[in-house]
Amino acid sequence: MQEYERLSVSAAPDSHRALTRLIHAAIARHGGWLPFDRFMALALYAPGLGYYASAGRKFGTLPQTGSDFVTAPELSPLFGRALARQVEQALRASGTHEVWEFGAGSGALAAQLLETLGQGRDAAVRRYTIVDLSGTLRERQRERLAPHGDTVRWVDALPDAMAGVIVGNEVLDAMPVQLLHFDGAQWLERGVVVGADHFAWSDRPTALRPPFDGPFAPGTITEVHPQAEAFIATLAERLTHGAAFFIDYGFPEAEYYHPQRTGGTLMCHRAHRADADPLADVGAKDITAHVNFSAIALAAQNAGLEVLGYTTQAHFLINCGVLDLLQGADLQTIANAQKLLTEHEMGELFKVIGFAKGCEAAFASAPLGFARGDRTHTL
Secondary structure (H helix, E strand, O other): OEEEOOOOOOOOOHHHHHHHHHHHHHHHHOOOOEEHHHHHHHHHHOOOOOHHHOOOOOEOOOHHHOOOEOOHHHHOHHHHHHHHHHHHHHHHHHOOOEEEEEOOOOOHHHHHHHHHHOEOOOOOEOEEEEEOOOHHHHHHHHHHOHHHHHHEEEEOOOOOOEEEEEEEEOOHHHOOOEEEEEOOOOEEEEEEEEOOOOEEEEEEEOOOOOOOOOOOOOOOEEEEOHHHHHHHHHHHHHEEEEEEEEEEEEEOHHHHOOOOOOOOOOEEEEOOEEEOOOOOOOOOOEEEOOEEHHHHHHHHHHOOOEEEEEEEHHHHHHHOOHHHHOOOOOHHHHHHHHHHHOOOOOOOOEEEEEEEEOOHHHOOOOOHHHOOOOOHHHO
């Protein structure tokens, strides 16, 4: 076993001591070493204690609001209005009237989709189902979506069968990942141990490997994503008829495991600042990893979904008419929309991948969002 000292040590705030004790107990139960994916799951989702289960505000445009990061629907309502055009096309193609959203955050995207698509017996959407495990966030969603009445419902788990259009914005990046370290001779799995007064890294030999042959430079640290892949496979098995669209930051496999990406993609977010130390201030900040879209596409295909397309967020939103929506907009609206589209902001790093089951042939041509700039060939 090889152990590493942390770069910085930060005492846990009083409000997070219970979470620290919970993780200490989990490490003890696992013989003194906890795989990082289990640590990440507790840090983010431990009931009543994890980051997403706590009362703190997560989503907002400025740190002065007490938020930690901004998502596209919070940045501009044009994001949801443009996405709604693709959702509407998919609802028609699938002959369904239900939207399923995973990880609905503040409820901003749900509100934008419902306001654009309408609701009720004669509207495109007759039911909007949110799957979100955070009780705190669900209460905020209920408040924000109250004007939409009984159209919106919340569920704790997936049914055995579902139909409709699935959307997920920045969902896959928040799913726990396993960490791997290549020392030049062998692969090691990186886990967490308890140091004198802090959490510390510790590596163990493993049979796990990245789904890519490399080459890998000695010292490389990277991630594999079994939970995100299992999630997509489960959705594919449960979806009887419909389509799915996921928006997130990430790369195709060859870019994800590029020889120069020796530090991996694991990142934390707090007060609109990023850091790379998930072992500090546990429970007080978000922990994410970029998405390997090739692995997501393969998991979907193996489980029975067809890939509709894969492209950048900028191409997707432009294809869905976001530039038309900007006509006559004020300067602030235009500035915020530019952040969704420009390469150095969200336009290039964020990607959109679409899947379908049982309705692929119903799309008269390429799905709207992938009409131009499709990069499926890079997966």
